[in-house]
Amino acid sequence: MELVLVVVVVAFALGFDYTNGFHDAANAIATSVSTRALTPRAALLMAAVFNLIGAMLGTEVAHTIGSGIIDINEADSQHLGLVMVLSAVIGAIVWNLITWWFGLPSSSSHALIGALTGVGMAAGITVHWSVILDKVVIPMVLSPVIGFTLAFFLMVALLWMFKNANPHKVTRRFRIAQTASAAAMALGHGLQDAQKTMGVIVLALVAGGLHDGDSIPLWVKLAAASAISLGTYSGGWRIMRTLGRRVIELDPARGFVAETVAASVLYTTAFAFQAPVSTTHTITSAIMGVGATKRVSAVRWGVAGNIAIAWVLTIPAAASVAALMYWLLAAIIG
Template identity: 75%
Template sequence: MEVALVVVVVALALSFDYTNGFHDAANAIATSVSTRALTPRAALIMAAVMNFAGALLGTEVAETIAKSIVNLDGAPDHTALVVILCALVGAITWNLITWWFGLPSSSTHALIGGLVGAGLAGGLGIYGSAIVDKVVLPMIFSPLIGFGLAFFVMVAVLWIFRRASPSKTNRRFRIAQTASAAAMALGHGLQDAQKTMGVIYMALLTVGFANAEDGIPLWVKLAAAAAISLGTYSGGWRIMRTLGRKIIELDPARGFVAESVSAVVLYVNAFVLHAPVSTTHTITSAIMGVGATKRLSAVRWGVAKNIGIAWVLTIPAAALVAAIMYWILHPILG
């Protein structure tokens, strides 16, 4: 029974990774597409390739997901696997709901909410202090830093290029956006594919199919990288329109700054803090930051409010779905 559950968990985890890819494809390329720096198809291909590369750059975020959210020590293998399975169902459900309504919510927080909800429903312990340090605080500060840093960097760029020809400046920044979009896509793979690796790793450790001393198996890394890349290539047009057009009409310079600042925030959290932050929150707040340099009214705050509501609801909504699924499935699978 446990082997069958592991297979189902791996399949669901890769399905979540795929939905993460098409749900968050807009994170990396919406600004480049909206400013016409890249065609949609070229942007998707580039993002898929960089997602794959980014997924293989490290495992620190995956280790955090596997070992710092739900305490599986001492739990029966069957219970632990059902908890992981239901967490994935909760996360996938929320991803699909927000994708349908075109809201750029966080796949990261959906997964973490699913783990917390299913874990509590299963009577397992939650690493409260680790969740606060590595999830809650980065969830609060990363968007604030993204907004503030993007605002001030954009102000500096406007001052530096204040006497430059607008047409030449736009053309140069449009070219530069190819690099900034690639950097953002690399950061997305580095952050988001690792979360799937962490979930699969949890399941493998539970039944002894992996050794904690050996780290995450290579096949898990490659499978997670491939799934998120395929999902990214399939696109996420609904959310892309929200990020690229509905928050603010972006020009190439603002698109470049938003992507570059977001990439830096993602790299620092992955390599230095080992924190699983939301790429969606980071790029959205950076877009708002560069938009606010025009004037505060240039940002469509009504759209921003709807996005903010989705952010607040993500963890509790995914947790609730995961908990309900646990109460339904645990007796059946038992």
């Protein structure tokens, strides 16, 4: 029975990874598509390829998810431990689908972390609140602030540097440069988000008694990388419209700056701090930062407010869904 549950959990985890791909495809390419630097299909293909590459570049974030949020070894049995992981994955998937339906760029990362936290609380096992504070809450607050601030000042610097340049030439050059910045953003997305699914699969393998420690087997890396790439290629048009056009009308220079800043934040947090930050929060705040250089009113703050509400609700909402799912599944198959 445990082996069957492990297979089910892995399948649902890869399903979450797939929804993460189409939910967060907009993170990497919305600005490039909206500025016409890339066609939608070319942008999706490029994003899928670089998501795959990024997913293979590290395991730091996977270790945080796999062993840092809850202590699965405290489960009363292997069976119950697997039910906990399955409930967390389902909770994250449900929240992803809800926010995707409404076109809100919420965080798949925080949905998963919130779901794990909710399951841990519902099951009465240890939740590592200090890790959640240091590697989730603090980065959740700081990464959008840093993204907005860096994007604003870098955009101001570029405007000053090119103030006397030919606008058409500048636009054409930044449209080309956006190909590179979008690829960098997709790489960062794979580096961050695919690793979270790797961590969940390892959590399931440990709960099922099939793996020790928090090392990531190669097949887990390949499976997670492939799932997120396929999801990315399937597209995320609802959220893409929100990020690419509804927050602010972007030009190639602003799109380039937003993507470059967001990618830099993703690399730094993954490699230096092992922190699972939200690619959604980072790119959205960077888009707002470059938009604010036009004028404050250029940013549609009403749309930004709706996005912020989704950010705030993500962790508790996903936690609640996952806790309810745990109680239900524990009663049925526990």
